[in-house]
Amino acid sequence: MNTLGRIFKISIFGESHGPAVAVLIDGCPAGIDINEDDFTADLERRKPGASGTTPRKEEDEPKIISGVFNGKTTGAPIAILFENKNVRSADYDAIKNTPRPGHADFVLNKKFNGYNDHRGGGHSSGRLTVAIVAAGVVAKKILQNIQIHAKLIEAGGNTNIETAIQKAVEQQDSIGGLVECRVQNLPVGLGEPFFDSVESVISHAIFSIPAIKGIEFGSGFSATKMKGSEHNDAIIDAAGNTKTNHAGGINGGITNGNELYFRIAVKPASSTPQEQQTWNNATQAVESFTVKGRHDLCIALRVPVVAEAAAAIALADLLLVNKLL
């Protein structure tokens, strides 16, 4: 349930307001250089603090507690732990009676018969993406010269990101965004024709990220409006390079060696400062309320590095699985 992958397997655990969040990585080859500084750059990119992101100061110090010896992976499972600091639980007490719209409060309560840790979303918190980012750093090392790059290309429907954020701050309402991810230097042959198509494996990983509601590969939804003669990418050499790349680097579920790219839809954060309505279990009526606590107005700003991580994890696993056959 909380594990992804077949050979390169990652499991995340921990809660937003518990002692720590962490990732366990099994199946990582031995002999890869890893130290705690390797995580800094990607953790910084995920951090809140920029305009439009939550002022909650998360100090993300990775502690490698297993699987690394003398600065190199040993082949044993790698656990990376982030202790939680700066936690204010009191903010969340109201959730018990008033499930926040858009959040998982209502479904978690039903699913776990009320036993879930509701503080800050508990195990469901976006805080857990710090663990995914950490696994991504390790995955990227396995990928070696394969390059993954994601960026926010639209916020609130606007390509001028800064303006969109500024407007969100002014209006005090959260906004969504569009993230694009591009991968270069993939070998031909990753993925399977059906159940483990590259699209299946990547989308599975990407939809693990909170707030993602859509994904499209290559021309994606605009391909529905194209003709076959337009959409087909002519192969122009023996290496399989194509003239166009509407397929996004994938044919029949398998990488074709051209750039792999996809776009993902990030919904606006459910925690908006605006007044909202929800069912109140205490009063047994629909009532107005306002979300308290420290939250992001544009979570899409923090998604690119998480999307890269998810893609890197999926691709590292495909690479290790496909070496075999």
Next chain:
Amino acid sequence: MNTLGRIFKISIFGESHGPAVAVLIDGCPAGIDINEDDFTADLERRKPGASGTTPRKEEDEPKIISGVFNGKTTGAPIAILFENKNVRSADYDAIKNTPRPGHADFVLNKKFNGYNDHRGGGHSSGRLTVAIVAAGVVAKKILQNIQIHAKLIEAGGNTNIETAIQKAVEQQDSIGGLVECRVQNLPVGLGEPFFDSVESVISHAIFSIPAIKGIEFGSGFSATKMKGSEHNDAIIDAAGNTKTNHAGGINGGITNGNELYFRIAVKPASSTPQEQQTWNNATQAVESFTVKGRHDLCIALRVPVVAEAAAAIALADLLLVNKLL
């Protein structure tokens, strides 16, 4: 690689031009009524023959060869086999030298060092979706009063499907389409917060279908342009019903009991009658060619029943897994 699911597991096998294609279903509860007639309706919906679909006459007679006794499932693995008839292999000899654009010819050849059965796409053929549809029929029985309904809502970018098909036939060029799938009566609580979110599990299954290049849940890509106060669905009663349904029935990766819906992008079939260009391994140059054989101009017409099957399979598995917890 060719298996989907954790408890309700399906595996597909066979080739387009081999003796048969088939599905193996493990983990199906005992005591469910199944007979060969149960498959007729969905197999008919998948069949070619309508305007815009291939004139290849596929006679899909399911043979249940295990797991059913006296008309009921036994709890043992269920195998359903479709013998291939009406096969013309000669059409495909040219593929060896001229990998068809948009098809998997090139990648399969590389991935399997030329050992793949290239006739009609071999194991990668859309023919295998007959096995997915058969598994879907069994999955729907497990789902009982949960209703799944998919339909083509756009062809070639046009909501008037018939006109779009007619135009494609006139222009002799394949076209894509948009399929929408809606599921009613799902219980609250299916899915997990991260790696097995409902979106992860459904998208994994849906991208197993050839020609799918995008998926969006609820408001999907249009959510990127919305504000949090607009997108959030106000909870209006103790059962979790919501005023709007932008989330598409899923919060935090978990079903919320409201209608689950998603849309999928179907690209135009790679086999278009139009002249195309590709690399020719014999002449070592880019050359023009025309795809021969019998093909669909609008494969999207045949996708809805396959999408329903994929969704039913994913949901049956989620239902069986989540009963536990």
Next chain:
Amino acid sequence: MNTLGRIFKISIFGESHGPAVAVLIDGCPAGIDINEDDFTADLERRKPGASGTTPRKEEDEPKIISGVFNGKTTGAPIAILFENKNVRSADYDAIKNTPRPGHADFVLNKKFNGYNDHRGGGHSSGRLTVAIVAAGVVAKKILQNIQIHAKLIEAGGNTNIETAIQKAVEQQDSIGGLVECRVQNLPVGLGEPFFDSVESVISHAIFSIPAIKGIEFGSGFSATKMKGSEHNDAIIDAAGNTKTNHAGGINGGITNGNELYFRIAVKPASSTPQEQQTWNNATQAVESFTVKGRHDLCIALRVPVVAEAAAAIALADLLLVNKLL
């Protein structure tokens, strides 16, 4: 439930008195020579007919229905089917009321609420081992120069097998046996320290064979009576060869390059011609009865080739998994 392996995955299906039994193999590398004659030798070794085995004439003709093209594996799933012939169902009607001691009649009925195919054990029948043997033939091809050899070394507690069988025939009572399996030329490094130790993976596969009740690796149970100074195998060269081999080729769950060997305990077949007692659901009393039908007096005679297959399947998977790391 009916699948074994992580990369080289086999699934078996079918029933003793249904249309067929079969095996599905996923994850087999492409380019391996396979034809139907390759199965003959091992299938012959499994066949009944020798003194002490059932006179039921099983004609085991493997039909490869997928995954092989032009005499070579394609990388797609391989299905091998054995049609059932020579089936007499009437023999088994009594089982419904009088669950046979030692057999699974009682537990299957409870587990599947009476929906199981009870004829000849249905999916639980020893007949299914023909599918395991077929998978073993494919696995042995992957193992290449790794040699696996199993033989019956005791029947009814007697090392003179022939005499033991003769006595069983005279006494008309089934007997057990001891099978030893030896594997040469394994590389160092297969297996994992804990959950996927070589012993874990092999024993998991071996206990899949009906009638197996014990397994021991190397000195096994006699090691419980040894001292450390006796049991330890001194390493005598840089390649890891050891002076003795009490460990059976496995240290800390991982192959050490020396011969791997294990012994397995085969219980006497539950179907003995002797009169027995069991609960009768019709009369609600313990009653005497005699098993009818055609059965083996010493099933252990047929176990070696199945044990080889199970070991080969487990080792092929370990080999493919460990290539990675």
Next chain:
Amino acid sequence: MNTLGRIFKISIFGESHGPAVAVLIDGCPAGIDINEDDFTADLERRKPGASGTTPRKEEDEPKIISGVFNGKTTGAPIAILFENKNVRSADYDAIKNTPRPGHADFVLNKKFNGYNDHRGGGHSSGRLTVAIVAAGVVAKKILQNIQIHAKLIEAGGNTNIETAIQKAVEQQDSIGGLVECRVQNLPVGLGEPFFDSVESVISHAIFSIPAIKGIEFGSGFSATKMKGSEHNDAIIDAAGNTKTNHAGGINGGITNGNELYFRIAVKPASSTPQEQQTWNNATQAVESFTVKGRHDLCIALRVPVVAEAAAAIALADLLLVNKLL
């Protein structure tokens, strides 16, 4: 690789001389009472200190770092961590050149190209069984009124355990042992006919414990010497109770409701104080050496609680999986 189970999944990580060893448990139902004191009794039973066990003082304080809230499981992954204290690494430096006989030094070095943490066996250390015991405590809670009890029934081939230990101490040589495990109150119907037979699943878990070299269920190896008429257990009532229990509570791979029991062979600890011979990579010759450090003379004394844990983990998973079908 380092994960066991399908629904109730446990993963262990950490090294003998690293910062901690730990277990991650996924798939545990919500609402189960758990607190750190629950672990005390079983951890005590595993502890060294008794005569015949290592004087290394392991202070095993479990820290629950996720998955438990207000004293109850939440349904989220449960991580239990044991910090390592009292670590003396210098003892192990010699291992690099002189792989200890019986230990995994040689195979780990080959398998991981020398990158493994060799100190005290690293991730392969028996120290990791503390994590298995902790998972066992949680598993036992799921099993509720199912009772598991393992005990040492022979040490060094002797049923008088105390005498055997005393002799081992006098002779300063390690000894093996025989452990028996009995499980009462299991429901009928756990397990599958072939690949996930109860014997397969339990043996897989049991062979994860270091030093185990054999397992037998019910009459086990002595069944090889019995006749069918002797071995078969007559069913004496509608509940499936049997007159004898040679089958050890399992028919056709499935629990039959009678007591399940098995015995396991524990080899003598590889670390014996006696002088031994091994290959020395520095001198390129076989040389004598003596293992230093603090070790157990009879590790079998500490195995029962670990075997109970392994069995409980396997049975909890079977119980959760089989609820479904």
